[in-house]
Amino acid sequence: MTSNSHVFARRLRVFDSTLRDGEQAPGNAMNPEQKLELALAIEATGVDTIEAGFPSSSPSDFEATKLIAQALTTAKVATLNRAVRADIQLAAEAGGIDHQIQIMATGSDVHLEHKRGITRAEGLKEIVDSVRFARELGFTDITLGIEDASRGSDDLLRPMIEAGVAEGARTVALADTTGCLIPSEFGAQVTRVRSWIHDDIILSIHCHQDLGLSLANALAGIDAGADEVQSTLAGIGERAGNTPLEELAAVLLYKAEQLGVTSRLRTEKLYDAYLILSRIIGLPTPRNKAVFGENSFATQAGIHQAGMLRNPVTYEYVEPHRFGRERGILIGRHSGRNVIRNTLDQMGLGVESELLDAIYDTYIASREDGTCIELGELRHIITERLGHATASAAPSDLAVTAP
Structure with a gap:
């Protein structure tokens, strides 16, 4: 991440995945009513988008999505879905066609071979079909979310991104799913992807904490041109977790000029949301955690x-x-x-x-x-x-x- 000051500050979007990526990690399960309570507290922090869940994964996620979609007033609702028509249809029934539908693409040869057992051509075909189907249902806010993008080669990623955008995706979300990159690597990838898409396409980033670099990678991504960061309260999420919302907020508060971005986050509301999260999932507070730790102040x-x-x-x-x-x-x-x-x-x-x-x-x-x-x-x-x-x-x- 460079330290040059930017002449014009651009608006950074903040996407919260506490209720989806955070909730799906072991020990973090929430029922629909608990998700709704937490969603309202997260909305009060000023995030732009709240990911309600994965509607096709369980009746609980389906119900939570319905409740949250009906209750939020300032934040956009998002769902995560596989690149299959059945998932997209369920998402439409749960959240309506006005919510942000994320369609998950398979972004690396490792996942294509060992997880999916499909070819590159098959992976590309399902992207085209699913994004087209979402648009036919009436969705206008479509995200192509690329799982394991950080281990995907350019000759795999570029065709799928260009195909997804051509079919109607308005956001491309790059996921460092295994948290395997260092900031210089991730920033370089964001720079390349940014050059493949028009300025009116939102570039979102989703970083994991396996090497303890989720926030550093997110900042490198911002500096390289990312428009949105996906994060979670207290960094909860798969394995070591995700970019912590409160740490991202602190950097945006104190280093906005250096980063050249602004956000609409209300930092004074973050701890209230964290206390609700801690109560619901029984999350112990570490002594040395930034912003939320017992000894932070x-x-x-x-x-x-x-x-x-x-x-x-x-x-x-x-x-x-x-x-x-x-x-x-x-x-x-x-x-x-x-x-x-x-x-x-x-x-x-x-x-x-x-x-x-x-x-x-x-x-x-x-x-x-x-x-x-x-x-x-x-x-x-x-x-x-x-x-x-x-x-x-x-x-x-x-x-x-x-x-």
Whole structure:
């Protein structure tokens, strides 16, 4: 990804696949009502398109698609379908012909031979037939989604893309299905594909996390001319997952000028959607996850806290309030006495060094399990030791609890 600034910012579309790719991964199953609840929360984040499911895969996905298609008002509904007429017909019945129908093409010789057992010519024929059938049913928003495109050769991909577009596909979605590419490789592929299609055809990208590069690849794709990124909340999805929506949103918020793109994402709504997702599928929150992690906006290290107590910008580039989060200043054995004293001063509680040492030794240094004290808990301890009935609160930008 280059760092050149773009003169004209272009609009980047954001496509959410939490309810389809995310939901189909082990442990992430949702019923139609749960999908609807989450879809509405995701819509509030400002994404352009929400993939409701794979209608032909199960009655549950069919029903979820119907519910979501009837409920969404600002986001487009999408479905995923095989390149067969029966799938397309079911998608029309579930979501109506106004939704975005994605037709999945087989994009590599590996998949043609070992998964499908068909020839290139047969794969091309089913693309032409299925896209044509979707158009005959009345669909106008048709996506040719190319599975395993990242392992497909140009002489395989170009004919199928050109055939799909000729039949009426208005979006081409390239999938790095196995997460096998590095950013320079993926960016180069996006550049080549962009040169094969007209500017009025949307180029979408779908990246997986198998090498931990889904976001990096997505950014390389944006820089190479992709118009849309497919992502999921918390990056859930097959195997290691997909491009995390919240991480993409953070980059778009802080690096929009460098990328030369804009989006309509409302970052302050993301955490609410994540909490719903976590509740529905029982998703544990890692300590070290960007944006959504327990420690994303929390610190106990004294060297960091000393700066943050003066001005949070010293160690805080991503701002918690922009993502519906709160800052956590936690007191632990790595905090040090000076930070505790500074914290107490911020709270309007001055104590003698002897009492400070006693508090540190009794309540902090003795915690062999490494647990921390929140500011509110520390204030309670101090007021009890000093016999104070009340104490002034810390400044509003620091008086926070742990995430």
